[in-house]
Amino acid sequence: MAKKRLACRECHYVNELDATTCTNCGSSSLTEDWAGYVIITHPETSEIAVEMKVDEPGGYALKVR
Template sequence: MVEKACKICHMLTEKKECPVCKTKELTENWQGIAIIFNPEESDVAKELNFKLSGKYAIKV
């Protein structure tokens, strides 16, 4: 199954809505994966504004 990216927070999900913001604004048209374990300590997470650990699309 193809993962979709949330247009708002960039979280990747296989479900029909984003587990974080509960929106159905998902797209299959995304690029690059960032896996965040410790958002507090991750420069990437800070730069891209990812506040929770998880798998994110870099470009949506």
């Protein structure tokens, strides 16, 4: 079974497992405890991106604990 990547508790961006800070926002609050995954390619035209307050393209966790 593959190890889960790390989601940022601040912006929900999904980072690589060996990350110590979030690639998207720089926060050091990362966790393996997350669920759901959405890839946002065009945040400027995405209703989900607006709801999640996402400005940058990438993979995001829907629920982060």
